Amino acid sequence: MKYLIYSLIVIFSCSIYSQDLNIHSQFIKKIYDEALSRGESYERLDYLSNQIGGRLSGSVNYERSVKWGKEELNLIGLDSVWLQPLMIPKWIRGAPEYAHIESSPGNTISVPIVALGGSISTPSIGISANVIEVKSFDELNKIGKDSIDGKIIFFNRKMDPTLINTFQSYSGSVNQRIQGAAKASKLGAIGVIVRSMTTILDDYPHTGSMYYDELTLNERIPAAAISTNGAELLSSMLSLNPNIKFFFRQNSKNLPDVLSYNVIGQIDGSERADEIILVGGHLDSWDLGDGSHDDGAGIVQSMEVLRILKILNYKPKRTIRVVLFANKENGLRGGIKYAELAKKNNESHFFALESDAGGFTPRGFSFDTSESEFNSLKEFEILFKHYGIDNFVNGGSGPDIVPLKDDKIILAGLRPDSQRYFDYHHAASDTFDKINKRELELGAAAMTALVYLIDNYKL
Amino acid sequence: MKYLIYSLIVIFSCSIYSQDLNIHSQFIKKIYDEALSRGESYERLDYLSNQIGGRLSGSVNYERSVKWGKEELNLIGLDSVWLQPLMIPKWIRGAPEYAHIESSPGNTISVPIVALGGSISTPSIGISANVIEVKSFDELNKIGKDSIDGKIIFFNRKMDPTLINTFQSYSGSVNQRIQGAAKASKLGAIGVIVRSMTTILDDYPHTGSMYYDELTLNERIPAAAISTNGAELLSSMLSLNPNIKFFFRQNSKNLPDVLSYNVIGQIDGSERADEIILVGGHLDSWDLGDGSHDDGAGIVQSMEVLRILKILNYKPKRTIRVVLFANKENGLRGGIKYAELAKKNNESHFFALESDAGGFTPRGFSFDTSESEFNSLKEFEILFKHYGIDNFVNGGSGPDIVPLKDDKIILAGLRPDSQRYFDYHHAASDTFDKINKRELELGAAAMTALVYLIDNYKL
Numbered sequence: 070m071k072y073l074i075y076s077l078i079v080i081f082s083c084s085i086y087s088q089d090l091n092i093h094s095q096f097i098k099k100i101y102d103e104a105l106s107r108g109e110s111y112e113r114l115d116y117l118s119n120q121i122g123g124r125l126s127g128s129v130n131y132e133r134s135v136k137w138g139k140e141e142l143n144l145i146g147l148d149s150v151w152l153q154p155l156m157i158p159k160w161i162r163g164a165p166e167y168a169h170i171e172s173s174p175g176n177t178i179s180v181p182i183v184a185l186g187g188s189i190s191t192p193s194i195g196i197s198a199n200v201i202e203v204k205s206f207d208e209l210n211k212i213g214k215d216s217i218d219g220k221i222i223f224f225n226r227k228m229d230p231t232l233i234n235t236f237q238s239y240s241g242s243v244n245q246r247i248q249g250a251a252k253a254s255k256l257g258a259i260g261v262i263v264r265s266m267t268t269i270l271d272d273y274p275h276t277g278s279m280y281y282d283e284l285t286l287n288e289r290i291p292a293a294a295i296s297t298n299g300a301e302l303l304s305s306m307l308s309l310n311p312n313i314k315f316f317f318r319q320n321s322k323n324l325p326d327v328l329s330y331n332v333i334g335q336i337d338g339s340e341r342a343d344e345i346i347l348v349g350g351h352l353d354s355w356d357l358g359d360g361s362h363d364d365g366a367g368i369v370q371s372m373e374v375l376r377i378l379k380i381l382n383y384k385p386k387r388t389i390r391v392v393l394f395a396n397k398e399n400g401l402r403g404g405i406k407y408a409e410l411a412k413k414n415n416e417s418h419f420f421a422l423e424s425d426a427g428g429f430t431p432r433g434f435s436f437d438t439s440e441s442e443f444n445s446l447k448e449f450e451i452l453f454k455h456y457g458i459d460n461f462v463n464g465g466s467g468p469d470i471v472p473l474k475d476d477k478i479i480l481a482g483l484r485p486d487s488q489r490y491f492d493y494h495h496a497a498s499d500t501f502d503k504i505n506k507r508e509l510e511l512g513a514a515a516m517t518a519l520v521y522l523i524d525n526y527k528l
Numbered sequence: 529m530k531y532l533i534y535s536l537i538v539i540f541s542c543s544i545y546s547q548d549l550n551i552h553s554q555f556i557k558k559i560y561d562e563a564l565s566r567g568e569s570y571e572r573l574d575y576l577s578n579q580i581g582g583r584l585s586g587s588v589n590y591e592r593s594v595k596w597g598k599e600e601l602n603l604i605g606l607d608s609v610w611l612q613p614l615m616i617p618k619w620i621r622g623a624p625e626y627a628h629i630e631s632s633p634g635n636t637i638s639v640p641i642v643a644l645g646g647s648i649s650t651p652s653i654g655i656s657a658n659v660i661e662v663k664s665f666d667e668l669n670k671i672g673k674d675s676i677d678g679k680i681i682f683f684n685r686k687m688d689p690t691l692i693n694t695f696q697s698y699s700g701s702v703n704q705r706i707q708g709a710a711k712a713s714k715l716g717a718i719g720v721i722v723r724s725m726t727t728i729l730d731d732y733p734h735t736g737s738m739y740y741d742e743l744t745l746n747e748r749i750p751a752a753a754i755s756t757n758g759a760e761l762l763s764s765m766l767s768l769n770p771n772i773k774f775f776f777r778q779n780s781k782n783l784p785d786v787l788s789y790n791v792i793g794q795i796d797g798s799e800r801a802d803e804i805i806l807v808g809g810h811l812d813s814w815d816l817g818d819g820s821h822d823d824g825a826g827i828v829q830s831m832e833v834l835r836i837l838k839i840l841n842y843k844p845k846r847t848i849r850v851v852l853f854a855n856k857e858n859g860l861r862g863g864i865k866y867a868e869l870a871k872k873n874n875e876s877h878f879f880a881l882e883s884d885a886g887g888f889t890p891r892g893f894s895f896d897t898s899e900s901e902f903n904s905l906k907e908f909e910i911l912f913k914h915y916g917i918d919n920f921v922n923g924g925s926g927p928d929i930v931p932l933k934d935d936k937i938i939l940a941g942l943r944p945d946s947q948r949y950f951d952y953h954h955a956a957s958d959t960f961d962k963i964n965k966r967e968l969e970l971g972a973a974a975m976t977a978l979v980y981l982i983d984n985y986k987l
Contacts (some may be wrong), residue, residue: 101690101692102690105689105690106690230564230565230966231560231561231564231565233560233916235966268965268966269965430889430945430947457891459918460918486889486916486945488964488967488970489967492964505947505951506727506728507689507694507727507948508947511692
């Protein structure tokens with residue numbers, strides 16, 4: 070430890086932080102020791118995942134998680150805890166979906182599908198039609214209205230496995246899920262099937278949001294995700310016989326918005342109480358799994374930041390606030406409402422950090438700030454190297470805090486190892502048994518350390 | 529990519545490698561693309577884990593894995609594949625172990641235990657005795673012979689959760705397992721129970737090797753691992769009542785050595801065929817799980833190195849050899865025999881790389897070489913940064929290649945993320961479902977890239 074501090078002092082010798090470096094390094098060690106020895110994030114997530122479970126916006130479970138979140142923040146002993154009301158969308162999945170491939174009349178093979186979030190129902194008897202497989206919107210447009218009319222469009226572009234960061238692969242394919250139905254409907258399709266957004270081959274369909282954009286109610290067509298194994302089967306059967314039919318039935322529905330809440334708590338700042346440091350994730354999840362990685366992990370890590378600072382008896386200079394955002398998955402209403410009220414109330418946010426990329430081993434932080442600010446923040450990187458974190462990059466933060474963006478706030482996101490995330494993302498397999506206790510705790514510790522450093526930054 | 533290469537050229541402008549850097553960077557991209565798009569390591573491990581399973585030295589399953597290994601290497605189309613005979617120990621677990629805590633006569637709670645590898649049996653009716661809990665050999669010695677005589681010693685020092693590298697935590701506690709019985713026997717103990725070497729609390733006991741050192745046959749006492757939940761229970765019951773008894777029964781046995789094999793294959797070098805670059809792992813495993821992480825992952829990754837080089841039509845300058853070592857877990861006989869024969873046959877090993885730390889996201893490589901050589905090798909690090917690997921350290925390689933150490937060979941080890949390894953290590957939970965395909969493939973790609981670079985190093 071002495072050697073570490075010595076090395077750091079040498080490196081920081083020209084830096085604005087050198088005088089405090091020894092203190093910072095020692096305090097960060099205390100943070101990690103607390104997180105790894107007496108951490109509470111894992112136990113909290115166990116409850117959220119296994120006693121509450123999936124918590125889709127507008128569901129009873131989401132309301133239960135709001136109540137739980139508020140109670141847990143009160144237990145941590147914050148200076149204040151409150152609910153921020155807002156209207157959120159209510160989409161329901163309804164009865165379980167069903168789909169099959171019909172290779173010849175009466176000869177069917179069932180395949181796993183789930184309705185995409187926001188999709189309308191099929192007619193109650195389902196729909197059956199010929200299928201056209203495409204890999205891109207360009208290809209769709211080239212095929213054209215005449216051929217597409219009355220058909221089901223099957224979007225089957227894979228996530229690129231050769232990209233090392235799986236979020237990049239996801240970005241490269243997810244427009245099929247989000248916009249596929251809107252694009253296909255305009256060309257006369259009657260339904261859309263989308264390959265699940267994951268690089269692995271298995272039997273879990275992965276849901277996720279989709280939007281009809283400007284389509285009128287009667288132009289909307291049902292959209293579902295098919296498991297990757299199902300997509301491979303459908304594709305190979307189509308290559309043998311383009312005339313096979315696909316049948317699917319789903320019962321999903323958009324209902325009127327309902328009242329719900331962001332859950333907020335804070336430790337008041339002792340010197341600059343009006344400057345807010347925010348840490349958070351989103352409390353809602355999809356309904357298929359229990360949302361342990363997306364984003365139960367981010368929720369309990371964010372709570373843990375404040376718990377650790379409290380238990381270490383740290384008196385923050387600025388106000389440290391935790392926000393459990395509502396409705397990220399199908400609307401982002403929680404983040405939007407939070408930013409709207411922050412502006413209205415003239416709140417000043419100095420920094421906001423989100424954890425919404427899974428509870429895996431933390432590898433770094435991304436920042437969304439000016440180049441000069443980033444270069445200044447990057448000097449903190451050396452303090453994290455001992456803890457396996459050495460990747461500070463400028464670019465990106467988290468979806469719920471983006472609405473806060475202005476020319477003053479520093480936005481940031483925790484960047485865990487991304488290799489496993491899309492195995493579980495939005496699928497029934499996103500469950501608590503996929504969480505590793507140490508990985509989750511390391512993420513919480515890293516976030517706490519960054520929040521601590523930011524609290525001592527630019528005083 | 530162009531930008532990447534440009535940056536690299538700038539960085540390498542003073543380096544011996546600058547002229548080849550563009551080529552190296554492009555070839556490494558090909559390696560990763562192959563591993564991540566058309567990799568075979570995951571499928572191979574599926575077979576080894578699920579069709580063969582746990583493969584303890586001397587077992588029928590180990591012999592099956594030898595046969596499988598040889599066939600697979602032949603399928604890859606190497607220049608030569610052969611078996612290297614050696615004698616290996618044969619220890620058998622026998623009938624399932626049983627243990628309970630007796631809080632008062634007839635009032636028992638069963639707890640999960642497994643015999644440690646190499647331990648003798650209890651008498652067939654088991655042993656029952658009072659228990660003394662200790663955390664260290666110092667504490668044991670202080671308690672002394674008079675108090676220990678006739679008792680069972682319970683070694684209960686935890687792995688330190690605050691160390692970030694879990695292998696360091698393991699090193700800090702594993703002497704209890706390896707030497708505990710020998711130390712306790714000398715003080716009159718009749719049996720030893722050791723807390724499982726893992727940081728998580730669960731019901732899996734973790735086995736592992738133990739040695740009696742110079743103890744004669746009749747001085748030996750049986751030793752078992754207890755699950756961490758079991759250890760916590762036993763410890764808390766002892767703190768309430770030091771007079772409780774512990775009963776355990778195991779049926780393990782050491783049998784005479786048997787003939788078995790290291791499995792070896794190679795691609796002959798085109799320019800310096802007499803300089804060998806070795807890549808490997810150990811083919812044996814403990815018997816409780818299927819040995820997917822320890823060390824099935826290392827086996828299939830090592831095979832994949834040669835397959836990728838072959839499929840990319842790479843003609844190595846040096847000879848690239850894969851070795852699937854026998855008997856690492858309870859004897860290291862495979863590594864020792866290999867080194868002995870290498871010396872006897874005047875083989876010249878330029879480099880050896882082992883993967884024996886699990887099939888998790890690769891984070892770096894460790895080297896065991898001179899400081900100047902290491903500094904030279906560290907220049908390769910920049911080529912891996914894009915792939916999430918940025919931790920080249922000097923210190924340590926892999927157990928099976930250590931016997932090759934001399935003043936010429938460069939030894940190295942793959943260093944994956946260590947957070948999950950000891951959750952499964954030597955336990956029934958080390959199974960194929962704990963393997964993530966991409967993580968495994970990234971490790972194989974990193975190893976291939978390093979082997980490729982070393983083949984082009986110091987020509």
